[in-house]
Amino acid sequence: DTEVTQTPKHLVMGMTNKKSLKCEQHMGHRAMYWYKQKAKKPPELMFVYSYEKLSINESVPSRFSPECPNSSLLNLHLHALQPEDSALYLCASSSLAGGYEQYFGPGTRLTVT
Amino acid sequence: AQSVTQLDSQVPVFEEAPVELRCNYSSSVSVYLFWYVQYPNQGLQLLLKYLSGSTLVKGINGFEAEFNKSQTSFHLRKPSVHISDTAEYFCAVSDPTGNQFYFGTGTSLTVIP
Numbered sequence: 001d002t003e004v005t006q007t008p009k010h011l012v013m014g015m016t017n018k019k020s021l022k023c024e025q026h027m028g029h030r031a032m033y034w035y036k037q038k039a040k041k042p043p044e045l046m047f048v049y050s051y052e053k054l055s056i057n058e059s060v061p062s063r064f065s066p067e068c069p070n071s072s073l074l075n076l077h078l079h080a081l082q083p084e085d086s087a088l089y090l091c092a093s094s095s096l097a098g099g100y101e102q103y104f105g106p107g108t109r110l111t112v113t
Numbered sequence: 114a115q116s117v118t119q120l121d122s123q124v125p126v127f128e129e130a131p132v133e134l135r136c137n138y139s140s141s142v143s144v145y146l147f148w149y150v151q152y153p154n155q156g157l158q159l160l161l162k163y164l165s166g167s168t169l170v171k172g173i174n175g176f177e178a179e180f181n182k183s184q185t186s187f188h189l190r191k192p193s194v195h196i197s198d199t200a201e202y203f204c205a206v207s208d209p210t211g212n213q214f215y216f217g218t219g220t221s222l223t224v225i226p
Contacts, residue, residue: 042216
């Protein structure tokens, strides 16, 4: 099973709302990633978790807060977002045992109004 | 940091014709190389990868790529495209630690009936 699942598929939120994106994988991968993708652009790395610890934060604004409750789950908490944060948010996972290919979820389409 | 160049932002091709999507990367050290495909409103799907060994790599959906170390290239090819191949294609490079992916800017392949 090489599936990464993400919920919700679509999310519309106001600038004062608090919401969370969820990601899950059952491949035993120990690295998980959040990416932001604008239309017709490559994914931009936001955060990397290795062995449930935050290892990379690409200078992401604090209105985005990641959380890794266990090795299978990754959350992204959203608060006080701006309209320019509207994008496709992709989760990915990879094995740290070699190969390093990343497996991506289908994404959450976020619209901030 | 690595850089990945996909020279062709858009490639139109007639159905059943061959296609080549070009990818060049900057590093002279060992890297891992990947091609991903993204269909509209979906996540990224791994097409193929090069880690070591044979320089000709075969992937899913009839795609193949050739690693050329001297030219730091990893071009993607398919001998006969189908309408269903219409999508965005991303080349990616991972550093030897696997900590980070570097994506190219993407090539939009449009297959014309």
